[in-house]
Amino acid sequence: MSANTITEHQQQAYIAGQAADARIRFELETEGMTLxxxxxxxxxxxxxxxxxxxxxxxxxxxxxxxxxMHRGYEKLCEVRKYQQVTTLVNRIDWLGSFCNEVPxxxxxxxxxxxxxxxxxQWIRTIxxxxxxxxxxxxxxxxxxxQLGAITPVFYAFRDREYVLNLIESATGGRFHPNYDRVGxxxxxxxxxxxxxxxxxxxxxxxxxxxxxxxxxxNEIFATRCRGIGVIPRQIALDYxxxxxxxxxxxxxxxxxxxxDSPLAWKHAxxxxxxxxxxxxxxxxxxxxxxxxxATKIVEQLLDSLPAGPVMAKMPARLRVPKGEAWISTENPxxxxxxxxxxxxxxxGPFRCKIRTPSFNNISIAPWLLKGVYVPDVITILASxxxxxxxxxx
Amino acid sequence: xSDTPETDPAPDAAEPAPEAPEATEPAPEAPEAxxxxxxxxxxxxxxxxxxxxxxxxxxxxxxxAVLGQEVVKGDMWLRVANPAWRRTIQYLKDHGFDYFCFLxxxxxxxxxxxxxxxxxxxxxxxxxxxxxxxxxxxGGDSRFQVFVRLYDVDRxxxxxxxxxxxxxxxxxxxxxxxxxRGAEWHEREAWEMFGFEFTGHPGLRHLYLPKEFEGFPLRKxxxxxARAVKPWPGLVDKEPVPGEGEDEEEEAAATT
Numbered sequence: 001m002s003a004n005t006i007t008e009h010q011q012q013a014y015i016a017g018q019a020a021d022a023r024i025r026f027e028l029e030t031e032g033m034t035l036x037x038x039x040x041x042x043x044x045x046x047x048x049x050x051x052x053x054x055x056x057x058x059x060x061x062x063x064x065x066x067x068x069m070h071r072g073y074e075k076l077c078e079v080r081k082y083q084q085v086t087t088l089v090n091r092i093d094w095l096g097s098f099c100n101e102v103p104x105x106x107x108x109x110x111x112x113x114x115x116x117x118x119x120x121q122w123i124r125t126i127x128x129x130x131x132x133x134x135x136x137x138x139x140x141x142x143x144x145x146q147l148g149a150i151t152p153v154f155y156a157f158r159d160r161e162y163v164l165n166l167i168e169s170a171t172g173g174r175f176h177p178n179y180d181r182v183g184x185x186x187x188x189x190x191x192x193x194x195x196x197x198x199x200x201x202x203x204x205x206x207x208x209x210x211x212x213x214x215x216x217x218n219e220i221f222a223t224r225c226r227g228i229g230v231i232p233r234q235i236a237l238d239y240x241x242x243x244x245x246x247x248x249x250x251x252x253x254x255x256x257x258x259x260d261s262p263l264a265w266k267h268a269x270x271x272x273x274x275x276x277x278x279x280x281x282x283x284x285x286x287x288x289x290x291x292x293x294a295t296k297i298v299e300q301l302l303d304s305l306p307a308g309p310v311m312a313k314m315p316a317r318l319r320v321p322k323g324e325a326w327i328s329t330e331n332p333x334x335x336x337x338x339x340x341x342x343x344x345x346x347x348g349p350f351r352c353k354i355r356t357p358s359f360n361n362i363s364i365a366p367w368l369l370k371g372v373y374v375p376d377v378i379t380i381l382a383s384x385x386x387x388x389x390x391x392x393x
Numbered sequence: 394x395s396d397t398p399e400t401d402p403a404p405d406a407a408e409p410a411p412e413a414p415e416a417t418e419p420a421p422e423a424p425e426a427x428x429x430x431x432x433x434x435x436x437x438x439x440x441x442x443x444x445x446x447x448x449x450x451x452x453x454x455x456x457x458a459v460l461g462q463e464v465v466k467g468d469m470w471l472r473v474a475n476p477a478w479r480r481t482i483q484y485l486k487d488h489g490f491d492y493f494c495f496l497x498x499x500x501x502x503x504x505x506x507x508x509x510x511x512x513x514x515x516x517x518x519x520x521x522x523x524x525x526x527x528x529x530x531x532g533g534d535s536r537f538q539v540f541v542r543l544y545d546v547d548r549x550x551x552x553x554x555x556x557x558x559x560x561x562x563x564x565x566x567x568x569x570x571x572x573x574r575g576a577e578w579h580e581r582e583a584w585e586m587f588g589f590e591f592t593g594h595p596g597l598r599h600l601y602l603p604k605e606f607e608g609f610p611l612r613k614x615x616x617x618x619a620r621a622v623k624p625w626p627g628l629v630d631k632e633p634v635p636g637e638g639e640d641e642e643e644e645a646a647a648t649t
Contacts, residue, residue: 067601074586075610079617110466237546239575240493251546253492258549260467324529326468326542326553328494339542339553341499341529355495355542363578392601 007230014371017058032060037377039068046388048362052369052377059377062369064362069392077352082108082182082320085348089338090176092356093390096135096332098127098167101180104352106262107327107340108182111320115262120184120310125264126197126301127170127179128329129294133204134163135332136244136291139385140211143284146382147224152214159207162200169193184311194302201295208292216285225281229368229380232278239367240360243334244290245384247274248282255330263329268300280383287385320344333357333390358390444469444550451488451552455481460557461531469552472531478539478556479567485543486572490552494542496569496579498558498587501528501536502613533557537564539589541576558589568594586611 038049047068053060073092077085089104090097102124109115116124141156164174170189171177179186215221231241236249246253254272256265273289275282322344328337334357343350361384368384369377444464451471452459458477463470473481528538535557544551558564568591569576580591581600588609591597599606608615 067599067603070601072610075615075617234491235574237492238573240495240573251492253544253546322529324470325466326551335494337494337542339495339497339540343503351499353495353497353499359578360493360495360575363575367574 007232009227009230010371017371021055021058035374039065048386048388048391050365050369050377050381052374054374057373059369059372059374062366062377064365066362066388066391069388071393073393074352074354077349077354079348081348082112085352086180087176087178089354090178091389092354092393093135093331093333093336093358093387094175095138095387096131097175098131098171098177098179099135099329099331100336101177102128102263103327103329103331103336104338104340105180105182106329107325107338108320110325110327111323111340111342112182112314113321114183114312114314116184116312117309118264118306119188119308120312121262122264122301122305123170123185123189123310124180126298126305127167127177128263129298129301130163130167130197132294132332133291133298134160134167136287136294137163137204137207139287140208140215140284140291143382144215144221146378147221149215149218149221152211155207155210155214159203162203166193166197166200169196181311183314184309188310194305197302198299201299204295205292208288211288216288222281224375224379225284225383226277226279228280228376229372229383230277230279231364231368235364235367236278239364241334241364242357242360243330243332244283244286245334245361247272248286249278250274250276255328255335259328259330261329264301265297267304268297270297270300280379283383283385328355331357333385333387334361354393356390356393358386358388359393362386362391441467443548447548447550451485454488455484463530465530469550470530470555471552472533472555472557475556475559475566479569479572481554481556482541482543482569482572485552485554489545489548490543492544492546493573493575494544494551496539496541496576496583498583498589498611499529499538499540500587500611500613501533501538531555535559535564536561537587537589539564539566539583541569563590564588565590565592567592570594585609588612 033054035052035054036049037052039047049065049068050062051065052062071091073088076088080088085104085108086101089100092100137156137160141153144150144152167177168174170193171179171186173179231245231249233249233251236246236251241249241251242253252272252274255261256263257272270293273286273293275286320342322342324339324341326337326339328335335355336357337355339351339353339355340349341351365381365384368380372380441464444467448462448464448469448471452462455473455477458473458481459471460474461470461472471481528534533555537558538555539558540553540555542551542553556566558566564587566589568580570580570591571593577595578600580589580594581597583589584591584594584597585599585602585606586609602610
């Protein structure tokens with residue numbers, strides 16, 4: 001399949017759209033119209049502006065304009081020390097912010113040539129998965145809101161709260177934990193945390209079941225999602241789609257399983273779910289299954305939590321050896337990675353390239369939105385699931 | 394650690410037995426010295442059953458275009474000549490590396506901000522001369538480098554490809570949008586942040602910054618205005634810096 005292949009559905013939609021347009025143009029003499037969606041729009045999760053050229057109800061072209069929240073983290077990282085960068089990168093994907101720290105710290109640890117003790121890696125993995133649950137839970141509810149179902153989002157906010165409470169009691173921060181240190185963690189888990197966590201995981205699984213009955217079985221939801229925004233496998237690879245967006249296009253690629261990571265995923269028994277359809281429904285379905293898998297990972301890791309310190313003995317050395325490290329992990333939104341270059345200087349990263357999943361995931365929008373109808377624009381954007389801080393960083 | 398002096402003959406031969414308290418000192422360094430002697434260039438290099446043959450095939454097929462290659466830390470790096478940039482990416486895509494991760498650039502100009510100011514803060518004898526320009530893994534001859542990260546989803550290996558951009562004023566490289574469509578935004582970002590010129594790109598325009606913006610923010614000579622006005626308070630660490638002697642004692646105590 002070459003990169004230029006379009007699916008049969010898109011081809012038919014395009015032909016039908018062209019025919020309908022020609023008829024309307026002939027009868028009504030309509031002209032095209034340029035519509036600004038955003039920067040302030042409830043469907044954009046922040047300040048993403050999308051300029052769409054409409055012909056009747058159909059999108060002729062779409063051009064996302066990011067940058068309303070660009071904070072220049074790559075430049076700021078260069079004037080901070082390694083330990084200070086975690087505060088910044090917390091703010092990239094603000095819904096699962098603990099997950100942003102982890103790849104950077106792993107890269108820094110590779111440069112420092114230290115390794116965190118097993119207990120720290122276990123707790124990192126558990127909190128990583130809690131971050132994923134906190135993030136994706138909101139998506140599972142929010143997708144309903146975009147399509148007109150108000151109820152799911154209330155359930156989502158309710159159940160996410162339990163997870164945020166757990167993150168808060170362990171790290172001290174609900175949204176910006178800043179809990180990772182080079183060589184380990186700030187603190188150990190508080191007393192009684194493990195039992196609370198297991199209880200909350202049961203609650204999240206119940207929430208997933210609720211969503212399944214509320215949305216996946218809903219006829220309106222299925223009609224508005226099935227066959228909408230189909231991304232073929234080759235296109236997804238070309239644009240570098242990652243995470244659930246890639247797995248919904250049938251790409252069996254999960255860095256938790258496929259990358260050689262010091263974190264504890266390999267000690268749990270779980271499954272990577274893929275879906276062959278590549279449409280909005282598939283993306284929702286994959287994320288729902290992922291949330292269930294995440295609860296399983298957390299429970300298994302809580303049972304096998306090793307004892308010991310949470311901080312490695314750090315060499316009292318100020319200079320980080322010269323080197324380059326690329327570490328990426330499977331974040332809630334997709335592959336997030338840091339290409340960190342150290343010049344042997346004492347101050348911090350010489351260069352820190354931040355690869356964020358939403359950047360690639362939304363760069364497909366000009367291709368994907370061509371020829372769709374206006375209401376489907378909202379469906380597609382919601383199902384791609386981006387966070388503005390993750391695009392603009 | 395404690396039994397290394399017995400197994401390794403070198404420290405015993407070098408110094409006689411009566412130096413009992415100081416015998417702990419060379420213990421941490423002894424294994425490194427023993428390992429580095431047989432293999433001179435790469436001490437901690439272990440053969441990689443997947444990546445080594447793959448890299449051999451890639452370098453064999455690309456021939457003269459390859460300027461440097463390394464397989465370290467379970468990862469692959471490749472540096473190719475600037476004219477062969479697009480051809481290399483196309484070759485890799487055709488040979489399994491079909492997942493486009495990201496494309497970006499590096500400015501290897503030594504950073505005044507992050508190096509010398511720190512020296513002034515921490516040491517009394519501030520070095521006057523700036524450090525020489527050095528390139529990282531696989532080396533480099535120019536100030537600017539463009540690099541791209543690709544994955545082979547089926548074989549589950551990744552590769553980082555770098556290329557030098559010879560001209561400092563107008564660094565130019567061929568665009569890879571025709572190979573990977575996803576490179577479009579990444580090249581726009583590199584264009585506005587580093588000033589790289591991508592020939593053949595369908596439309597190099599600003600992605601993040603406003604149209605009127607002048608300069609290239611991620612170049613090392615672009616000043617970070619907030620820091621120029623007021624030094625970053627986090628830079629000055631009030632806590633006492635542990636000395637070298639103390640450090641060695643602690644490490645020796647930890648190993649015994």
